[in-house]
Amino acid sequence: MSGKSFSEFALIARxxxxxxxxDAVSFGVGDDCALLDLGGERLTLATCDSQVExxxxxxxxxxxxxxxxxxxxxxxxxxxxxxGVPRFALVSLVIPPHIAPDFVEQVYSGLRQEAERFSTxxxxxxxxxxxxxxxxxxxxxxxxxxxxxxxxxxxxxxxGDIVCVTGMLGDAAAGLYTxxxxxxxxxxxxxxxxxxxxxxxxxxxxxxQVLSRFGPQIVTAMLDISDGLSGDLAHICERSRVxxxxxxACLPISSSLQTIAHESGQDALxxxxxxxxxxxxLFTVAPGYEQQVRAAVLAETGIDVACIGGILPxxxxxxxxxxxGQRERLRSQSWDHIKDLSRLA
Amino acid sequence: MSGKSFSEFALIARxxxxxxxxDAVSFGVGDDCALLDLGGERLTLATCDSQVExxxxxxxxxxxxxxxxxxxxxxxxxxxxxxGVPRFALVSLVIPPHIAPDFVEQVYSGLRQEAERFSTxxxxxxxxxxxxxxxxxxxxxxxxxxxxxxxxxxxxxxxGDIVCVTGMLGDAAAGLYTxxxxxxxxxxxxxxxxxxxxxxxxxxxxxxQVLSRFGPQIVTAMLDISDGLSGDLAHICERSRVxxxxxxACLPISSSLQTIAHESGQDALxxxxxxxxxxxxLFTVAPGYEQQVRAAVLAETGIDVACIGGILPxxxxxxxxxxxGQRERLRSQSWDHIKDLSRLA
Numbered sequence: 001m002s003g004k005s006f007s008e009f010a011l012i013a014r015x016x017x018x019x020x021x022x023d024a025v026s027f028g029v030g031d032d033c034a035l036l037d038l039g040g041e042r043l044t045l046a047t048c049d050s051q052v053e054x055x056x057x058x059x060x061x062x063x064x065x066x067x068x069x070x071x072x073x074x075x076x077x078x079x080x081x082x083x084g085v086p087r088f089a090l091v092s093l094v095i096p097p098h099i100a101p102d103f104v105e106q107v108y109s110g111l112r113q114e115a116e117r118f119s120t121x122x123x124x125x126x127x128x129x130x131x132x133x134x135x136x137x138x139x140x141x142x143x144x145x146x147x148x149x150x151x152x153x154x155x156x157x158x159x160g161d162i163v164c165v166t167g168m169l170g171d172a173a174a175g176l177y178t179x180x181x182x183x184x185x186x187x188x189x190x191x192x193x194x195x196x197x198x199x200x201x202x203x204x205x206x207x208x209q210v211l212s213r214f215g216p217q218i219v220t221a222m223l224d225i226s227d228g229l230s231g232d233l234a235h236i237c238e239r240s241r242v243x244x245x246x247x248x249a250c251l252p253i254s255s256s257l258q259t260i261a262h263e264s265g266q267d268a269l270x271x272x273x274x275x276x277x278x279x280x281x282l283f284t285v286a287p288g289y290e291q292q293v294r295a296a297v298l299a300e301t302g303i304d305v306a307c308i309g310g311i312l313p314x315x316x317x318x319x320x321x322x323x324x325g326q327r328e329r330l331r332s333q334s335w336d337h338i339k340d341l342s343r344l345a
Numbered sequence: 346m347s348g349k350s351f352s353e354f355a356l357i358a359r360x361x362x363x364x365x366x367x368d369a370v371s372f373g374v375g376d377d378c379a380l381l382d383l384g385g386e387r388l389t390l391a392t393c394d395s396q397v398e399x400x401x402x403x404x405x406x407x408x409x410x411x412x413x414x415x416x417x418x419x420x421x422x423x424x425x426x427x428x429g430v431p432r433f434a435l436v437s438l439v440i441p442p443h444i445a446p447d448f449v450e451q452v453y454s455g456l457r458q459e460a461e462r463f464s465t466x467x468x469x470x471x472x473x474x475x476x477x478x479x480x481x482x483x484x485x486x487x488x489x490x491x492x493x494x495x496x497x498x499x500x501x502x503x504x505g506d507i508v509c510v511t512g513m514l515g516d517a518a519a520g521l522y523t524x525x526x527x528x529x530x531x532x533x534x535x536x537x538x539x540x541x542x543x544x545x546x547x548x549x550x551x552x553x554q555v556l557s558r559f560g561p562q563i564v565t566a567m568l569d570i571s572d573g574l575s576g577d578l579a580h581i582c583e584r585s586r587v588x589x590x591x592x593x594a595c596l597p598i599s600s601s602l603q604t605i606a607h608e609s610g611q612d613a614l615x616x617x618x619x620x621x622x623x624x625x626x627l628f629t630v631a632p633g634y635e636q637q638v639r640a641a642v643l644a645e646t647g648i649d650v651a652c653i654g655g656i657l658p659x660x661x662x663x664x665x666x667x668x669x670g671q672r673e674r675l676r677s678q679s680w681d682h683i684k685d686l687s688r689l690a
Contacts, residue, residue, distance in 0.1 A: 008472050011446055015453045019467050020460075024432070034468035036433060038490075039385025046469055048435045048486060054476045087369070088381060090393045092484045094439075101356050108360045115365075122364050123379035124391055126484075127353050131399045133478045139437045139471075141393060141486035145383075 030239070031154050032081040032223055033144065043151065045144035047078040053135035061179040064103045066199040068110025071138040074226065076118060077203035077279040079144035081224035083152045083212025085205060086118050086144045091125035094137040107138065118205050150212035152283070157221035157240035161284040163309040166207050166297070168254040169229055170268065171197035173275025177266060184264050190256035201279040206301045211283060214293060222283035227332075228274040232282050234318060234332040240284075243316030246309035246330060249323050273320075274333040284311055375584070376499050377426040377568055378489065388496065390489035392423040398480035406524040409448045411544040413455025416483040419571065421463060421548035422624040424489035426569040428497045428557025430550060431463050431489045436470035439482040452483065463550050495557035497628070502566035502585035506629040508654040511552050511642070513599040514574055515613065516542035518620025522611060529609050535601035546624040551646045556628060559638060567628035572677075573619040577627050579663060579677040585629075588661030591618075591654035591675060594668050618665075619678040629656055 016029040026043060027035035033045040051057055051071045062070070076086040091111060095104060115122055120142070130137075175198030178184070178191050204224070211219045221240055225232045229246070237244050251272050261268035285293050285307075294305040309321075320330040361374040371388060372380035378390040396402055396416045407415070421431040436456060440449060460467055465487070475482075520543030523529070523536050549569070556564045566585055570577045574591070582589050596617050606613035630638050630652075639650040654666075665675040 007446075008474065011449060012470075012472055014446070014450060015472075016467075016470075019457070021468075022464065022466055025466055025468055028466065028468045029470070034433070034435070036468065036488075038383050038389055039387070040383045042384070044383055044389075046433065046435055046486075046488070048437045048469065048471050048484075050437050050439060050471055050473045050484070052439055052473050052475050052479075054479075055474060088379070088391065090379070090391060090486055092393045092395050092437075092486075094395060094397055094480075094482055094484075101359070104356060105359060112364070119367065121367055121370055121373070122361075123366075123370055123373045123381065124393065125357075125361075125374070126393050126395055127357055127360075128395045128397050129353060129400060130397050130480055130482075134397075134399075134480050135439075135475055137439055137475075137482060137484075139393075139395070139439075139482075139484045141391075141435055141437075143381075143391070143488075 027153065032078040033084070035082070035151060042145040043148055045079050045082050045084040045146055046141065047075055048139060048141040049074050049078065050137055050139035052137050062199050064106035065110035067138065068107035069114040069200050071140050072111050072114040073201050073203045074279065075140045075142035076120065076205055077201065077224040079142055080203050080205040080208035081222055081281060082146055083150045083208050083222070084144035084146035085209065086120040086142055088121050088123045088143040089115060090141045091122055092139040093125070093127050094130050094134070095127060096130045096134040096136060097132050099136045146212065150215055152212055152216050152219055152222040154221050154223050154236050154239040156216050157236050157242050157284040157311045159242060159311055159313050160287045161220050161311040162287060162290045162307050163233070163244055163246065163311060164285055164290065164293070164305050164307050165252065165280055165282050166204050166303050166305055167278070167280045168252045168257065169225070169278055169280065170257050170271035170275040171254055172201065172277040173271040174257045174260045175199065177264065178260060181264065186263050187259050190259040193254070193256040194260055198277065201277060203279055204281045204303065207281055207297055207303050210297050210300050211281070211293065218286050218289045219293065220284045220286060222281060225278045225280045225282050226276055228276045229282065230273050230330050231332040236282065236284065237318055241314045243312035243314055243318060244309055245312060245319040245321055247321045250306060250308045252304070252306040273330065372498065377423040378429070380427070380496060387490040388493055390424050390427050390429040390491055391486065392420055393484060393486040394419050394423065395482055395484035397482050407544050409451035410455035412483065413452035414459040414545050416485050417456050417459040418546050418548045419624065420485045420487035421465065421550055422546065422569040424487055425548050425550040425553035426567055426626060427491055428495045428553055428567070429489035429491035430554065431465040431487055433466050433468045433488040434460060435486045436467055437484040438470070438472050439475050439479070440472060441475045441479040441481060442477050444481045491557065495560055497557055497561050497564055497567040499566050499568050499581050499584040501561050502581050502587050502629040502656045504587060504656055504658050505632045506565050506656040507632060507635045507652050508578070508589055508591065508656060509630055509635065509638070509650050509652050510597065510625055510627050511549050511648050511650055512623070512625045513597045513602065514570070514623055514625065515602050515616035515620040516599055517546065517622040518616040519602045519605045520544065522609065523605060526609065531608050532604050535604040538599070538601040539605055543622065546622060548624055549626045549648065552626055552642055552648050555642050555645050556626070556638070563631050563634045564638065565629045565631055567626055570623045570625045570627050571621055573621040574627065575618050575675050576677040581627065581629065582663055586659045588657035588659060588663060589654055590657060590664040590666055592666045595651060595653045597649070597651040618675065
């Protein structure tokens with residue numbers, strides 16, 4: 001469930017309260033994926049996520065192929081965030097009259113390219129027409145597989161664990177900013193980089209595999225950053241019933257993001273702390289293991305891991321340590337697409 | 346995939362041409378569900394279907410609870426049509442501003458009621474907001490289970506098989522007609538019955554179980570009637586590479602439908618042949634077994650089965666035998682919601 005506003009989270013909580021379950025459901029609503037025991041050697045992961053025109057993308061800021069790739073990638077990212085590999089996808093499209101069949105075919109081409117990267121098979125789907133002035137909707141359900149002993153939930157973080165993150169933070173938000181403000185004068189390479197991070201996110205499937213091999217005793221909690229660091233760290237803290245602090249000096253910030261922030265007069269730190277849709281993995285590591293984990297991820301995937309903070313007792317708020325040593329509360333500001341994209345819709 | 350127009354079928358064919366597959370996919374796109382081997386004792390069925398405001402329902406003709414029940418029921422029906430039982434559902438909602446949280450909660454209440462009927466567990470989902478003038482969309486993915494030797498595909502019909510159908514045909518179309526023409530004078534009970542058949546379809550899960558126990562050597566092909574008898578029989582014939590004929594005198598027609606047709610001056614046979622969304626099971630039975638199958642279904646579920654025709658060689662068209670013995674071609678007229686519901690949207 002990516003890029004939600006607070007009211008969406010509140011509604012989800014209302015709707016899913018006291019849902020019935022059964023023995024085959026190892027874990028239902030409340031993590032990146034549901035975890036099902038269908039009797040095979042591995043457990044099955046199931047997740048769904050939709051991309052809605054005017055909310056998650058616009059036809060002015062993404063190509064058809066990019067829209068398809070991203071719709072699939074955000075689901076692969078949810079599977080990766082539980083330590084699994086994506087296996088099967090079902091693709092449901094709701095198509096209004098302003099979307100031509102050729103455009104849909106290009107979207108599907110993006111879906112297929114992204115699926116092939118991880119040998120995910122598109123096994124079914126649905127197409128429905130909708131009326132004039134309706135948005136184009138792509139809703140994907142993905143099934144993945146995970147070793148029984150390797151599942152990493154959001155709920156396992158313990159006091160003293162190290163908070164880690166893959167890659168760079170805030171790039172996607174910076175990319176969206178440049179798309180919404182195309183008339184500014186940006187350095188070409190920096191602008192291309194952050195736009196690509198927004199339009200074609202990279203699900204960290206290989207990294208998730210390395211982390212899941214360490215098992216939940218070492219990599220104790222994990223999710224993918226769709227709502228932004230502040231919002232998603234709050235999800236881990238809530239599920240694990242812990243507090244946390246993040247050191248600003250340790251946050252991984254790309255030079256491209258810094259360039260764009262400088263050129264546009266925007267606050268780089270705001271993008272890094274609260275910008276959504278980076279689809280990096282945010283995870284916690286038992287103390288003493290962080291260098292070993294970091295080295296393994298770098299060696300096997302070429303992706304850097306940053307240790308950005310620590311897990312505190314539940315009595316502590318989620319805090320930020322500024323470069324000068326001052327502390328302040330890190331308030332979660334979940335990424336609200338509507339606020340940003342509706343101007344273009 | 347229910348209630349499609351011809352252009353939707355053509356687009357699906359274009360998009361899904363030459364999709365890659367792998368060993369775990371027993372059957373991909375092209376039947377009621379995908380059939381996956383996830384290593385357990387039983388195979389996994391996966392299907393998705395969406396209900397779009399203004400196309401599949403309107404707020405003027407269905408209650409929130411009915412919308413939720415139907416959204417789940419049409420997916421259970423797809424699972425039943427392969428001989429499986431529904432097990433898990435993922436619920437994806439796209440919610441525009443005109444849909445209040447209380448309304449969504451009532452939709453979810455309908456979903457939960459319908460899920461509990463067959464012990465289906467809602468294990469996940471997604472909520473996305475959409476802009477003003479967007480339709481409310483409910484997209485459900487359902488996973489089911491089926492015994493390996495009991496799967497019934499669309500493709501198994503053979504020359505000489507008997508064409509059978511559960512329950513009554515055309516009721517849902519008659520019900521929709523009364524909702525679209527509320528000012529006519531209808532007999533109350535008949536009108537209530539056909540409206541209920543439209544608004545709250547009954548997935549034939551128990552019947553599907555009885556039929557699947559006979560196995561695909563006896564019950565050779567099956568699907569659920571979402572597009573209408575003419576369209577769905579054409580799907581079986583196309584997949585099985587056979588022809589078929591249907592005897593008008595054998596079609597199961599409810600007295601309520603006849604009453605409504607009479608009172609509205611409409612053609613009852615048109616609803617029976619072409620009306621969609623009855624969600625009855627259409628299946629073919631090896632010759633000589635039809636009475637045994639019919640008796641078993643009636644004894645175990647209380648649902649009547651009608652033998653309505655026979656499977657012919659591929660060289661034959663799909664034909665209709667009129668009560669006087671004349672033959673004519675049965676042209677498939679797939680159910681197009683838009684034509685009917687958009688007037689109210």
